[in-house]
Amino acid sequence: MQKITPCLWYDGQAKEAAEHYVGIFGGEAGDSRVLDITYYGEEAPGRTGSVLTVAFRLAGQEYLGLNGGPQFPFTEAISLSVDCADQAEVDRLWAALSEGGEEGRCGWLKDRFGVSWQIVPEELPRLLADPDAAKAERTMKAMLGMAKLDIQALRDA
Structure with missing residues (x-):
């Protein structure tokens, strides 16, 4: 298990993004795949049953995609x-x-x-x-x- 995992904040597209990236990097050296998916429960702020997080690996590097909403869009700062x-x-x-x-x-x-x-x-x-x-x-x-x-x-x- 790696010590630091980048978390990418999506507006409802974490699963789609992870699958897209795995499709692109699947043939690269190292393991590329979706590792785990969690879902919003009744007490969470998201829609119950919708995807909360997606853990995925691209060419051996693990990431976490979080469906957090529109509050924090991506910028070139990272x-x-x-x-x-x-x-x-x-x-x-x-x-x-x-x-x-x-x-x-x-x-x-x-x-x-x-x-x-x-x-x-x-x-x-x-x-x-x-x-x-x-x-x-x-x-x-x-x-x-x-x-x-x-x-x-x-x-x-």
């Missing part, structure tokens, strides 16, 4: 960053997570539930930390002009 091995993985995750959502800049997007994601090639930190400061600066400039990150364009910078 995001889930995904390290991608290659451009094919960047492309696949970008397409799946941005569908019905909103594409951002520099590898950021919001999914259809409002959760912010960073889809990042594993190679990017190395390119940005290149000992040649001019090359690192060109990489940064190239990245700032992109929505979905293009590994070859970053290398070419």
Whole structure:
């Protein structure tokens, strides 16, 4: 059992979101699945029998989805960053997570539930930390002009 579990506050969409994410990350290394679902009881503030929480795992990391209501929508102040091995993985995750959502800049997007994601090639930190400061600066400039990150364009910078 992991010590810290991120809890994501949804407005009635926790189960749908968990199932959506499991479908996207199901083939990734590590275990991805819905672990447990709890329901509102008669004494709880939600509708009796509706989903309260959904525990789920994505590529080995556990999360808790809470149907807490509309009071606290997601913002970019917190995001889930995904390290991608290659451009094919960047492309696949970008397409799946941005569908019905909103594409951002520099590898950021919001999914259809409002959760912010960073889809990042594993190679990017190395390119940005290149000992040649001019090359690192060109990489940064190239990245700032992109929505979905293009590994070859970053290398070419």
